[in-house]
Amino acid sequence: xxxxxxxxxxxxxxxxxxxxxxxxxxxxxxxxxxxxxxxxxxxxxxxxxxxxxxxxxxxxxxxxxxxxxxxxxxxxxxxxxxxxxxxxxxxxxxxxxxxxxxxxxxxxxxxxxxxxxxxxxxxxxxxxxxxxxxxxxxxxxxxxxxxxxxxxxxxxxxxxxxxxxxxxxxxxxxxxxxxxxxxxxxxxxxxxxxxxxxxxxxxxxxxxxxxxxxxxxxxxxxxxxx
Amino acid sequence: xxxxxxxxxxxxxxxxxxxxxxxxxxxxxxxxxxxxxxxxxxxxxxxxxxxxxxxxxxxxxxxxxxxxxxxxxxxxxxxxxxxxxxxxxxxxxxxxxxxxxxxxxxxxxxxxxxxxxxxxxxxxxxxxxxxxxxxxxxxxxxxxxxxxxxxxxxxxxxxxxxxxxxxxxxxxxxxxxxxxxxxxxxxxxxxxxxxxxxxxxxxxxxxxxxxxxxxxxxxxxxxxxxxxxxxxxxxxxxxxxxxxxxxxxxxxxxxxxxxxxxxxxxxxxxxxxxxxxxxxxxxxxxxxxxxxxxxxxxxxxxxxxxxxxxxxxxxxxxxxxxxxxxxxxxxxxxxxxxxxx
Numbered sequence: 001x002x003x004x005x006x007x008x009x010x011x012x013x014x015x016x017x018x019x020x021x022x023x024x025x026x027x028x029x030x031x032x033x034x035x036x037x038x039x040x041x042x043x044x045x046x047x048x049x050x051x052x053x054x055x056x057x058x059x060x061x062x063x064x065x066x067x068x069x070x071x072x073x074x075x076x077x078x079x080x081x082x083x084x085x086x087x088x089x090x091x092x093x094x095x096x097x098x099x100x101x102x103x104x105x106x107x108x109x110x111x112x113x114x115x116x117x118x119x120x121x122x123x124x125x126x127x128x129x130x131x132x133x134x135x136x137x138x139x140x141x142x143x144x145x146x147x148x149x150x151x152x153x154x155x156x157x158x159x160x161x162x163x164x165x166x167x168x169x170x171x172x173x174x175x176x177x178x179x180x181x182x183x184x185x186x187x188x189x190x191x192x193x194x195x196x197x198x199x200x201x202x203x204x205x206x207x208x209x210x211x212x213x214x215x216x217x218x219x220x221x222x223x224x225x226x
Numbered sequence: 227x228x229x230x231x232x233x234x235x236x237x238x239x240x241x242x243x244x245x246x247x248x249x250x251x252x253x254x255x256x257x258x259x260x261x262x263x264x265x266x267x268x269x270x271x272x273x274x275x276x277x278x279x280x281x282x283x284x285x286x287x288x289x290x291x292x293x294x295x296x297x298x299x300x301x302x303x304x305x306x307x308x309x310x311x312x313x314x315x316x317x318x319x320x321x322x323x324x325x326x327x328x329x330x331x332x333x334x335x336x337x338x339x340x341x342x343x344x345x346x347x348x349x350x351x352x353x354x355x356x357x358x359x360x361x362x363x364x365x366x367x368x369x370x371x372x373x374x375x376x377x378x379x380x381x382x383x384x385x386x387x388x389x390x391x392x393x394x395x396x397x398x399x400x401x402x403x404x405x406x407x408x409x410x411x412x413x414x415x416x417x418x419x420x421x422x423x424x425x426x427x428x429x430x431x432x433x434x435x436x437x438x439x440x441x442x443x444x445x446x447x448x449x450x451x452x453x454x455x456x457x458x459x460x461x462x463x464x465x466x467x468x469x470x471x472x473x474x475x476x477x478x479x480x481x482x483x484x485x486x487x488x489x490x491x492x493x494x495x496x497x498x499x500x501x502x503x504x505x506x507x508x509x510x511x512x513x514x515x516x517x518x519x520x521x522x523x524x525x526x527x528x529x530x531x532x533x534x535x536x537x538x539x540x541x542x543x544x545x546x547x548x549x550x551x552x553x554x555x556x557x558x559x560x561x562x563x564x565x566x567x
Binding site for chain 2: 114132
């Protein structure tokens with residue numbers, strides 16, 4: 001019995017050391033994002049305050065060149081910058097794999113979108129599900145923008161939708177990884193530059209505006225260089 | 227070794243607790259197609275069905291504990307909101323559609339008049355969060371259920387432990403909805419060779435098959451498709467139906483073909499409840515159809531029915547009433563569970 005218990009613990013420990021961690025960071029104006037802080041964007045001549053940024057990362061694969069060497073099972077992670085724990089997780093291949101790239105999707109695939117009620121990070125209580133028009137919100141960005149505090153306006157971008165022609169899931173490739181622990185930046189400044197804050201401060205449903213914006217995700221994720 | 231035994235016992239005990247819940251199989255009526263719902267992902271059990279039934283009848287799902295699902299879906303009227311053309315929700319706020327009858331949902335491929343809900347499990351989220359209906363958040367529903375005296379026990383009976391999640395709540399509601407099977411009307415007993423249509427019903431059945439069956443297809447009396455049956459747009463409600471979901475102009479004014487089972491009780495009719503009586507519905511099909519670009523190909527040729535034929539067709543439609551279903555105690559308010567709370 002003792003032996004059994006021992007080998008049990010041992011198995012756990014060794015698989016943990018095999019894992020590699022993935023850590024998402026959000027960068028705005030070359031700094032780490034602080035929610036509810038105010039940032040100035042000269043190009044927009046606007047101040048911007050972020051209240052919430054969340055997105056789903058799914059379908060994670062470790063790659064060697066263009067070759068997939070490992071796929072995560074049940075690969076769904078809700079990254080929420082309000083909850084530091086959620087921005088970091090580990091990948092646990094059964095045996096060590098050599099890789100130099102990471103592939104993942106931002107968003108939830110269409111099969112999962114039509115699978116009914118799901119648990120964990122996909123539980124509809126996570127606030128990432130459209131109730132009146134079934135489907136996951138792949139990415140949620142909410143906050144304020146203003147030239148002066150008295151002119152404060154809200155923005156809300158809820159990007160999602162899984163059916164053609166307005167599907168929003170995007171595949172992201174992060175190449176040239178050299179370290180075992182993977183650090184990825186979400187370049188929020190670059191993303192904000194794609195938004196039309198003044199004339200379209202809200203996207204709240206699937207459709208062309210959300211699908212167009214989703215395409216820009218491919219240029220937003222980058223290797224972190226601390 | 228003794229320790230080992232205790233360890234073994236402790237580790238399998240929860241399993242026994244779970245096994246104690248009584249799994250049941252979904253009964254597909256003879257001759258019906260396979261249900262669309264995937265029961266492998268949500269195995270029915272008596273305890274889960276009872277939990278779902280309690281949730282269906284409990285106003286705890288609404289913001290101010292006044293509205294339950296049953297407020298708009300009454301069992302004695304095939305789970306529709308009788309006498310209301312547009313449904314009434316929290317603080318008497320008026321919705322923009324007529325509550326459809328709830329039955330045979332296991333065969334549904336999408337829900338709501340425009341198909342905006344893609345899976346039965348996700349259905350409850352819509353009324354819970356609609357500000358005109360229950361005006362609540364599922365996050366908060368879960369908190370209220372956790373804090374109640376009743377639900378931790380019911381969830382334990384159903385799922386083997388007291389964890390209350392959105393997933394479990396929704397799956398339990400689905401389980402109750404899935405049991406709402408209506409398959410015991412006079413029509414069904416005739417199909418099973420247990421009784422016979424009257425002469426008038428027989429004529430009506432033939433008229434039905436000729437004019438209506440293409441969309442209201444037997445035995446479910448819906449083909450689950452989206453069609454325009456030629457109703458003119460209501461200029462106040464401006465409800466374009468399926469187009470709101472698909473964003474395609476070809477879907478303008480298309481609505482999900484509703485079942486005609488228990489149609490005697492599910493008035494008023496159509497997505498906005500514009501017709502009070504079956505008579506008005508039949509008049510629509512013979513003389514009210516508006517020929518727009520989206521009008522279904524099945525309705526391009528005018529439907530001609532004499533007054534006698536309308537009476538015959540109506541007689542047939544009344545054979546779709548299923549009293550066993552409407553008065554089934556298993557579907558009614560769960561007194562034993564809810565009345566003490």
